Amino acid sequence: MVRETPGETAKAGSTDPAAEGAPAKPPTIYDVARVAGVSHQTVSRLLRGYEGIRPQTKTRVMDALQELGYRPNLAARSLTTGRSQRIGALTHEIDQVGPSKIAQGASVAARQAGYLLDIVTLDMSNADAINDALELIMQHDLAGVLALASTDEMTQAFEAADFRVPAYIAAEEDDAFSNRRSELTSVGLPALIAHLAGLGHRTLLHIAGSTTYSAARNRRRAYEAAVADLSLHSQGVVYGDWSARSGYEAITGLRGKLEATAVVAANDQMALGAMLALTEQGYRIPEDISVAGIDDIPEAGYFSPPLTTLRVNFAAQGRNAVQQLLGQIEGFTPPSSTGLTSQLITRRSTGPAPGTAGHK
Amino acid sequence: MVRETPGETAKAGSTDPAAEGAPAKPPTIYDVARVAGVSHQTVSRLLRGYEGIRPQTKTRVMDALQELGYRPNLAARSLTTGRSQRIGALTHEIDQVGPSKIAQGASVAARQAGYLLDIVTLDMSNADAINDALELIMQHDLAGVLALASTDEMTQAFEAADFRVPAYIAAEEDDAFSNRRSELTSVGLPALIAHLAGLGHRTLLHIAGSTTYSAARNRRRAYEAAVADLSLHSQGVVYGDWSARSGYEAITGLRGKLEATAVVAANDQMALGAMLALTEQGYRIPEDISVAGIDDIPEAGYFSPPLTTLRVNFAAQGRNAVQQLLGQIEGFTPPSSTGLTSQLITRRSTGPAPGTAGHK
DNA sequence: GCATCTATTGTTTCCGGTAACATCCTGCCG
DNA sequence: CGGCAGGATGTTACCGGAAACAATAGATGC
Known part of the structure; x- marks a missing residue:
């Protein structure tokens, strides 16, 4: 299972001048x-x-x-050039589909550019952990540092850190502004809300992700904006932590005071948890209430019922982040982001609002 | 959002001798x-x-x-000592919970030992991709190489590769032997089968993972052994590819010829897909048929119905793999594996077999 | 036919550490 | 009081590349 000694290759009588019993050091x-x-x-x-x-x-x-x-020998090369062909990537515990696919996309993009991506996973909401990781990472002279998920703690740590190399925080959307890129990435949510409105839903509920994540805030704002644009009504926003459990608890926490006829969760896991809670409370999905998620994780199409959701191109996000960083590293203007648009995937978890004409 | 120049720290009038307008090169x-x-x-x-x-x-x-x-400067250190404080880890596309949690556990364990884990993701069933990745990885003189998922292609590539450093393939179970560690990791599946037997199930069906994965073979063998031990009957084994879709298709592919009263999927995703297919065919879970998975992904408890499954400690697997490798690298006897036992999690997707006394 | 230019190749130095060896003090002993 | 064993430091060489500079050669110009 394991190969340790390079061993004497069978090809004896080689043309080597004097290297007979050499310990097979790599050639320089x-x-x-x-x-x-x-x-x-x-x-x-x-x-x-x-x-x-x-x-x-x-x-x-x-x-x-x-x-x-x-x-x-890249160590030698890196020593003289002062640059290394590696990029450090901080990501939070990659037990979720989104972050891990982002990391994957970033890894591939980096490799294509001749870089190796050093993925460091950590608890993004633990400032100490972040600083420890940054300390470690900065010893391994990297060409750049990437944060693949944007939380407040991460942003702060990045601003305090004394990288001597380019750094980039990949955020789903810039927190403060609505620049062009952000419009692209959020284009899907209005489509989702419009889909619900078209089904006759007038009152919605949003289950948001952890507030420290800029992606959670971004999605919440996009939800609120879309609701306002379509003159719908929002019952409010319940905060979860991205997990299915938190989606479940978001519903049970309402203690039956559910006015909305459609629930929009900030990710598919929370939508899953919400669906279970709703089912347990006797609601039929989608006859009594519609549920939608965001992400389109591979399992979303196999939930009971299959989940209407927004397909987010995580790999593209990772790729884009790497390109932005490489632009800084190698001093070129990064290509404009591509493939970041999300796409509405309609499945059976959404249907006509109760009391609407089309109640088949 | 991005910090580029280290900048002049406010603390002027420093005690530096002559470094006034120095370009802030890192001190040596x-x-x-x-x-x-x-x-x-x-x-x-x-x-x-x-x-x-x-x-x-x-x-x-x-x-x-x-x-x-x-x-x-670790590059300089690595250049002279010939050793680097980094470990390369090959894992397959980490869009699934298992692999990504293994990677996470490995990453943490490596960091604790002062190493950085270079995670390279690739298509484990594509021999070319594996070789490309190995080629890349071997340039970055690493202290060791780890394969965090065991497939046939990976095993072959590792045996063919000319690492000049320790290498280790983390397999859920050794393919050929049933050594002590393997007994530990498979201890859970007999418990799961026994649970089903206790509910009155006599005929089972297994949905296996991709055959090139040793973990899939391992789980299938454990399933068959447990079925035999308890004198149960297996309708057979259907092969999937770990995805929910393949679990769905495993059931629809039966074309209604389902004799088993319980389905054991090799992972939770396939169990999810199977549940949807069964539900669509009019089966009630668990009244008409029981379904169980393996892994206990975070969402498993929120499926409809919540899934009975085996909780696998992925982080421990990753940690263990790193320790094995570090043992080789630093020449110590690695600690015996801990935390690898899996645990039966009983939820509502399994119930008494139809026609059994306890049909509440 | 000789000097100049330039394409090609060679030499030396340096990057930031570590290893091996050299040196310089001590204190202690005979 | 010289000699010497060590402890504490300093010097030099080396790791495997890259950059700066030097040198050689054939081609070209006049």
Whole structure:
């Protein structure tokens, strides 16, 4: 199961000059240079893509690289250049779909750009934990630091931290302003509310995520704005913590005083919990009450009933965050965000409001 | 939102000798040595915990470290020692709870041991992707490599790869043998089967995970063994891919030929999908048929109905994997695995078999 | 045909640590 | 009081690359 010693490859009688019982140290550019009969600098230049190398020389070096199975030592490279090909990513405990998919998308994007993403998971609402993690991360001279989820604590820690490298906090939406990007990411929620309004719902209830998360605030504001735009009425906002349990408790906490005919949860997990609580209280979904979520986690289509929700492209969020950071690192203008629009997925958890014409 | 330049801290008139408009390069041990009036080697020794330093000198150096805010450059250290304080972890796309919690547990354990965990996510069933990732990872001279999920492709790639460092594949159970650890991790499934048997179920159906995962095979074998031990009957095994969709299709694929009175899915997502399919076919859960899962994802308790399942300690699995690897890296005997036992969580998705006395 | 230019390649130095070896004081002993 | 064992520090070399600078060569210009 485990391979420890590189071992003596069967190919004996190799062309190596004197390296017989060598302990198989990884080859360096000096080794390559010797084999190719050039200076180490020529090898270095070739590796960095320098053009002015005679084709003949180039071939010799390439052969030597191939023969020795050379692999660059990034620690050495990072030492001289002062830059490393790694990005630190702080994310909260990735036991939820959203954050983990964001991390995944970021990881892939980073890898494509030749970077390795160091994912550090931590309790985003614990300031001490955040600072410890930052301390650790800053030793590993990174090219940049990314926060893949935006909470108040994280924002504060970032502002206090003395990174000497670019840093970027990926927020679903900028807290203060409604810039272009934010409009894109929130475009879905109005569609969801409109969908409910079209079904005849007039009074809604929102179950929000943890208030320290900017994404939770963002979604709540978008909900309120959409409700106002469509001249609907909101019974109010109940705060959860993103978990199914909190969604359940949000409903039971109402103690039966449910006026809304539709519940919009800030994520699918809370919608799930809410549905269970509603069912237990005798409500039929969607006949008596509609429930919708946000995220479209893979399981959402298999809830009972399948959940109407907004599909959020988490991978794109992660990719976008990496590109923003890389823009800072390498000094280019990052491409404008793409794929961040969310999409309404209509399933059976939403239906005509009770008492409406279309009560089939 | 973003902090770029370290900036001039307000504390002007600092005691710095000549560094006025310096571009704020991070201090090195040489800087510290100069400030403390000692040689850089003394600083290095202190940092590495060497004892024989005169208390007076030690104090001076400590003060200098403090004053300059020295932070070691791990790239440089790794370059000379040949060892780095980082571990590479390969995991498959962490959009599922299990893998991501394993990664989380591993990350925390690694951090506690002073290592940083480089998480590389990839498609575990794509041999090319695995090799690309390994290639990338091996450049970042790591102290060790960990595979946090065991698939056939991963095992093969690991055996073919020429790591020059310790490597470890975390498998839920050793494929070939039934050693002590494996007994611990599979202890729960017999309990689950016994629970169903106790409710009067005699014929069961298993929905297994992807066959390339050793965890899927492990769980299937444990299922079959437990069924045999209790003299029950298995309608058979249907293979899914861990997703809710595949659980749904596992049931619809039966085309109504369901003989079992209880379905045991290899994870909670597939159990969820199966429950929806069964409900749509008119079965009541648990009156007509019982359904159980494995994992106890946070949402499992809020399915409709709440799911009986086995709680698996993923974080412990991750922690354990890291400890095994660290044992190899630092040459100590790793502590025996702890916390790997799973626990039966009984909820409303399982009930007395139809036709049994206790049909309330 | 010789000097100059420039394409190509080689040398040296440095990055920030660690390791190995050298040196400088002490105190202690004969 | 010289010698010496160590303890406490200092010096030098090295890790594997990259950058700055130097040098060699063939090509070109006049």
